[in-house]
Every structure is written in C-alpha cells, then in structure tokens.
Amino acid sequence: GQNIDQPTEMTATEGAIVQINCTYQTSGFNGLFWYQQHAGEAPTFLSYNVLDGLEEKGRFSSFLSRSKGYSYLLLKELQMKDSASYLCAVKDSNYQLIWGAGTKLIIKP
Amino acid sequence: GAVVSQHPSWVICKSGTSVKIECRSLDFQATTMFWYRQFPKQSLMLMATSNEGSKATYEQGVEKDKFLINHASLTLSTLTVTSAHPEDSSFYICSASSGTGGSYEQYFGPGTRLTVT
Numbered sequence: 001g002q003n004i005d006q007p008t009e010m011t012a013t014e015g016a017i018v019q020i021n022c023t024y025q026t027s028g029f030n031g032l033f034w035y036q037q038h039a040g041e042a043p044t045f046l047s048y049n050v051l052d053g054l055e056e057k058g059r060f061s062s063f064l065s066r067s068k069g070y071s072y073l074l075l076k077e078l079q080m081k082d083s084a085s086y087l088c089a090v091k092d093s094n095y096q097l098i099w100g101a102g103t104k105l106i107i108k109p
Numbered sequence: 110g111a112v113v114s115q116h117p118s119w120v121i122c123k124s125g126t127s128v129k130i131e132c133r134s135l136d137f138q139a140t141t142m143f144w145y146r147q148f149p150k151q152s153l154m155l156m157a158t159s160n161e162g163s164k165a166t167y168e169q170g171v172e173k174d175k176f177l178i179n180h181a182s183l184t185l186s187t188l189t190v191t192s193a194h195p196e197d198s199s200f201y202i203c204s205a206s207s208g209t210g211g212s213y214e215q216y217f218g219p220g221t222r223l224t225v226t
Contacts, residue, residue: 030211031212035217040200040222042202042204042219043153045214050212087152095210095211097215099155100152101151102152
C-alpha cells in the first residue's frame, strides 16, 4: 500500500530551528509537496521537490532524497505564527496526491 | 494569482436536507478540481476528483449518490451533500489545479464548515 509517515506533533522555541521529517512509500514518484495548514483554515502551498537536494525559500527549506524515500522541511528563525500543521504529500505514478496525516508544530515563546 | 473561493464558508442545516457548496477558481482555468473532507485533528481525506465536463471519480468508500459533484465549467465545481446527517458534519475543502502533471500544485479554497443538526 501507499504510506506517508510524519511525526504527529513537535514543539519548538521561538527563534529556533525545527526539522519536520517525512518518509514515504508510494507506487511511483512524481514530486513531493509541503503544505502549511493553520487550525480551521485550508492548506497553503510551501514547497515542491522532484529532484534530490535542498530547495530554499526564505526561512523555509525542503530536502528530498528519492533513494531513501525521505524528505524534511526545515523552518528557521521560528515565529509564533509558524504554529500550524505541516502536511507532506507525494504524487504517485498516477499523479494522484497521497497525503500524510500532518505534523502539528507548537511554537513556545 | 491562483485564487480559489468557496461558498458558503459555513452552513448549518437540518438532518435530511441537502446542501450545495460551490468552488470557483477566480483567476485561472482549473482542469481538475478536488473535494476533500477533514474531521477535527485529522488529515485531509480526498473524496473525489473531477475534470471539467466529465463525471467525477470517487474514492473508495465515498457514496457518489450522497455526495453529488458537478464540474460544469473550467472555473466552477459544486458539491451537493444530499440528505445530510449529523455524521456528515465536517470541514469540506476544495482545491483546483491547472494541470495534472508532477509540478502542478493544488490551490485550496478556504473551506466550508458544515454542521448538520
């Protein structure tokens, strides 16, 4: 079957750095997405990786290793507004998005 | 750019009635639209995928006769929850994509919170 694993919840301190990991087992691979979802709101797009390596976008970076079926989202200089759920999703061989359950990130002052 | 709207943002209805939710892509043509349901503290659950002008493809376990989807144009899709019951109370989110390839991301609407009493 297809499976995406993320930690359920993480806690970090304002101003610090946090890394959210995602491992996947899917039938084929056509890219990996990270989305941010604040409570009661719809997800918003953060990043897309299709080749191995690190993609940096401001305070957020996303890394992909296709051979390991592994990705992480790195958030730097954490702000209170970064408290949200972070969803990892993979497009399989049929270009269908397979969603992880999300990681709830709690930022403490 | 890439804005998706949903209407209504929240709705309360009585058990047994039907509710229609609209999803519109405001500044792009959506080849494909997706309907999701999300229960509290749970991840997104894809209900169905629809392409303009064709019948929606429903995920396993989703009743097509209960959740009617119409994708009449490249900018509008509707989800009708028929004969709603309290267990249908959830956060319904649509998303739209201008393509289906690897790099095409889904743009999400703000969601509709449905409460069935």
